[in-house]
Amino acid sequence: MNNYFYNISGGKISSLLPSGFAALLDGLAKMVPAALLVDLFNTIYISFAEPDTGLNVARMWIVCAILFVWLAVEYVAYASLYDKTYGVAYSLAATGRLSLAEHIRRLSLGFFGRRDPGDLTNLLLGDYGQVEHTISHNVPQLISGLALPLLALAGLLFVDWQMALAMFVAAPFGALLLWATDSVQAKLSATHVKAKNEAASRLQEYLTGIREIKAHNMGGQRFERLRLSFDQLKSASIRLEGIMGPMIMGAMLLTRSGMTLMILTGSYLLVGGELSLPVFLLFLLVGTRVFEPLTVVLINYGEMRYSAFSAERIMEVRREQPLQGTGSVQPGQPIVFDRVTFGYDAGKPVLRDLSFTIEPNTITALVGPSGSGKSTVTRLISRFWDAQRGTIAIGGEPVSGADPERLLQHISMVFQDVYLFQDTIGNNIRIGKMDATQEEIEEAAKRAQCHEFIRNLPQGYDTPVGEGGSTLSGGEKQRISIARALLKDASIVLLDEATASLDPENEAAVQEAINELVTGKTVILIAHRLKTIQHADKILVLDQGQLAEEGTHDELLARQGLYARLWQLQMNTDGWRVK
Numbered sequence: 001m002n003n004y005f006y007n008i009s010g011g012k013i014s015s016l017l018p019s020g021f022a023a024l025l026d027g028l029a030k031m032v033p034a035a036l037l038v039d040l041f042n043t044i045y046i047s048f049a050e051p052d053t054g055l056n057v058a059r060m061w062i063v064c065a066i067l068f069v070w071l072a073v074e075y076v077a078y079a080s081l082y083d084k085t086y087g088v089a090y091s092l093a094a095t096g097r098l099s100l101a102e103h104i105r106r107l108s109l110g111f112f113g114r115r116d117p118g119d120l121t122n123l124l125l126g127d128y129g130q131v132e133h134t135i136s137h138n139v140p141q142l143i144s145g146l147a148l149p150l151l152a153l154a155g156l157l158f159v160d161w162q163m164a165l166a167m168f169v170a171a172p173f174g175a176l177l178l179w180a181t182d183s184v185q186a187k188l189s190a191t192h193v194k195a196k197n198e199a200a201s202r203l204q205e206y207l208t209g210i211r212e213i214k215a216h217n218m219g220g221q222r223f224e225r226l227r228l229s230f231d232q233l234k235s236a237s238i239r240l241e242g243i244m245g246p247m248i249m250g251a252m253l254l255t256r257s258g259m260t261l262m263i264l265t266g267s268y269l270l271v272g273g274e275l276s277l278p279v280f281l282l283f284l285l286v287g288t289r290v291f292e293p294l295t296v297v298l299i300n301y302g303e304m305r306y307s308a309f310s311a312e313r314i315m316e317v318r319r320e321q322p323l324q325g326t327g328s329v330q331p332g333q334p335i336v337f338d339r340v341t342f343g344y345d346a347g348k349p350v351l352r353d354l355s356f357t358i359e360p361n362t363i364t365a366l367v368g369p370s371g372s373g374k375s376t377v378t379r380l381i382s383r384f385w386d387a388q389r390g391t392i393a394i395g396g397e398p399v400s401g402a403d404p405e406r407l408l409q410h411i412s413m414v415f416q417d418v419y420l421f422q423d424t425i426g427n428n429i430r431i432g433k434m435d436a437t438q439e440e441i442e443e444a445a446k447r448a449q450c451h452e453f454i455r456n457l458p459q460g461y462d463t464p465v466g467e468g469g470s471t472l473s474g475g476e477k478q479r480i481s482i483a484r485a486l487l488k489d490a491s492i493v494l495l496d497e498a499t500a501s502l503d504p505e506n507e508a509a510v511q512e513a514i515n516e517l518v519t520g521k522t523v524i525l526i527a528h529r530l531k532t533i534q535h536a537d538k539i540l541v542l543d544q545g546q547l548a549e550e551g552t553h554d555e556l557l558a559r560q561g562l563y564a565r566l567w568q569l570q571m572n573t574d575g576w577r578v579k
């Protein structure tokens, strides 16, 4: 249970205390009117039982006045309960979501390879929503719903122990039923949470992949994975409600049977003269008050059982260790790979025993067949992953000991597939330097050959771009991404040759922008078209994760090895045309 509360509070159990205390107060506040009503009845009863004494009107007035004042007390208790519980729940969920998003950002990219992006969205929205509901509703109701009967039992035992025992004797059997069926409930809840997340992930996949679905004429019905996931969710929901409902209902009926037992016992004792009418009435009044919250406790128990899985999913991600490191690397220094071995999956190396040196302020091209490990080299330099063997050092400092964020301050990246945020074009460029002035942004845009086309847009730099940059052409997105990199002005530039899929006009503009970006920097360029790297200072030729050759364009051609073969191949295909 401790673990449960630790998980749902995101490791801050103490933050649940104020709402628990407010719930307790609320529970206590509800007891007082019952006691006052019994007193009122007693006063009336005495006036009939002992006609000589007459009706104590003054006492009745006082009781009514206290009842009236008590309404105000109850209101304050309620208000405080709402304030505490909702305040705590929503702030825990909001800060928890943000800090989890921050935590996820600091994890290695390997984590994202293992997790479905849709699953992470569900975690941040759905699972947090579930926990939010548990903290704001289930936990306080559980506390007040348990406190009230326990306090009532303690008090009533002094009034009449036989009646008190009769009233609560069945409750432990209800709890026992819940406890005995706990593993079934846990299994049903786990299956349902899994099915719900799977369905949400498939739905997200369906919506993000809608272009491919249309392009390949895959109709809604034919998107089998989506249909299957909804079928599974339907079955899991029916099983969850169909099996858990009767279990909880059974526990509820058992617990509530205490009321009937108490009435039977009371009638028996009343007839035998062992119980007075006011005391019987007291039990009846308290009974109607305590069984309601006890029923709510049982219903909440089921919901809390369910949300335990959402809390556990959140904590599972929280337990993932972010990349460690506090060191920093010096810009303008050589980048050295020393017998580096790395694989995305342990036991399947993608880079093997790779050693080379990249001198500062030079252009180094990485070439090789598809899948030879070119992108992987750039990912290891940026410390998106850590190498399993060997070291990668910048200026003698191993990147594996560097603070990942400080390391990335020295690196600009331009990828083939540019992602633009759903924001203005100006703000998308600003990502390179968050405190950049408008002049700096425009200067970077000019050097990246995108100032003209941005200026011609209806709102210029304030023009919003669709999510992912869907409203811009490939070449335009490329140039915005280069403007970002120019603004960042990092000493190392990692460039995934971006011009391959562009038309000649766009290609010329992007090439010019790249020339601006690489001047005076240490550039590592993944080259797909060898024509563009003839003048590189050094060419590293990778083959199946190993360094096959190294040298300048002319040296490598003279060697008549892999590079010369790739070059020949490209020269031949360059002449290829659709007839």
Ligand SMILES: Nc1ncnc2c1ncn2[C@@H]1O[C@H](COP(=O)(O)OP(=O)(O)OP(=O)(O)O)[C@@H](O)[C@H]1O
Residues within 6 Å of the ligand: 113, 344, 345, 350, 368, 369, 370, 371, 372, 373, 374, 375, 376, 377
């Ligand atoms: N995130 C990943 N998880 C698992 N395997 C990966 C991942 N990324 C790449 N790989 C695998 O690692 C190998 C090297 O990939 P890498 O992208 O570095 O090659 P590349 O030379 O850049 O290829 P290309 O020229 O086609 O882009 C490939 O076999 C690829 O399938």
